[in-house]
Amino acid sequence: MIDLGEWKPLAMAALREAFGERLLCMGLQGSYLRGEVRSDSDIDLLVVLDHVDLTDLDHFHEAMRTVPEGDKAVGFTCGRDELAAWPAYELAQFEHGTQVWHGNLCALLPAYGPADVRLGARVSVANLYHMTNHTYLTTRELSADARLDALRAMLKGFFFSLQIVHAVRAGVFVPTKCELLAALDDSSERMLLAHSIDPSEAREEDYSALQQWCSAVMRSL
Structure with missing residues (x-):
């Protein structure tokens, strides 16, 4: 288990170094956000880039290995255009289940009702x-x-x-x-x-x- 107050700036710095201005949005989801952490819980991160290919996933993996407990960091990694095309019926739970650490998630999501x-x-x-x-x-x-x-x-x-x-x-x-x-x-x-x-x-x-x-x-x- 991690102390989010200490871990958050380290993770943000690692991803900013890895992706620079390509990092459009970053946040926390999952059990750490809900305060329902178990000893085997992953750290569910939201990471939105200008685009995502497999090399970017490799860079994410490498960046997280520079952070304590970074091997537990997984979650939702997506490109801007893919997120803009995401099915609207999933967006309410997605938006409300995310604590944004960097960027403007609402500006990246398509409209839903x-x-x-x-x-x-x-x-x-x-x-x-x-x-x-x-x-x-x-x-x-x-x-x-x-x-x-x-x-x-x-x-x-x-x-x-x-x-x-x-x-x-x-x-x-x-x-x-x-x-x-x-x-x-x-x-x-x-x-x-x-x-x-x-x-x-x-x-x-x-x-x-x-x-x-x-x-x-x-x-x-």
């Missing part, structure tokens, strides 16, 4: 529904522990689906799991999110709860 946010929620829930059914089937012959491990991975995805669904319902983007849990009334949503926060609480019955939640939400949005 409430209909795009709703579509993003529907796509996210549909993908989770498919993954729930797929994982349930493909793990039938595995041990109980292996099935629970697969379930825990889906519960991580459940948070992001619920987050964007709640944004559609309430008109508010809630950034962290604990804050979202406090905002929920539905008992099934609270249970599944609690199991996402503490994966050791996950149970086989969560497969059914996930499937039923996805089905109900897809039909209601």
Whole structure:
């Protein structure tokens, strides 16, 4: 784990040295931003350049190796034109899930509106529904522990689906799991999110709860 206050200026300096004025935007995403860091957490960075090719990814890799714990730095690396063409239904969660350290992210994003946010929620829930059914089937012959491990991975995805669904319902983007849990009334949503926060609480019955939640939400949005 890192101290962001100490790590941030080192990472910014390393990327500025590597890319100079080509570095249009840089920021933080993921578990470090949400305050949900585990010992094995990556450091999810947003890096937008004027363009990105594989050599740029090599330079990013090399620059991060000059920073303590830089081997954990991954995240979203993108060119300006690709970001401008990004599907609008993903942009609300992307924008609200980023703390900008350098540049102007809003100026680089295409326009999006409430209909795009709703579509993003529907796509996210549909993908989770498919993954729930797929994982349930493909793990039938595995041990109980292996099935629970697969379930825990889906519960991580459940948070992001619920987050964007709640944004559609309430008109508010809630950034962290604990804050979202406090905002929920539905008992099934609270249970599944609690199991996402503490994966050791996950149970086989969560497969059914996930499937039923996805089905109900897809039909209601």
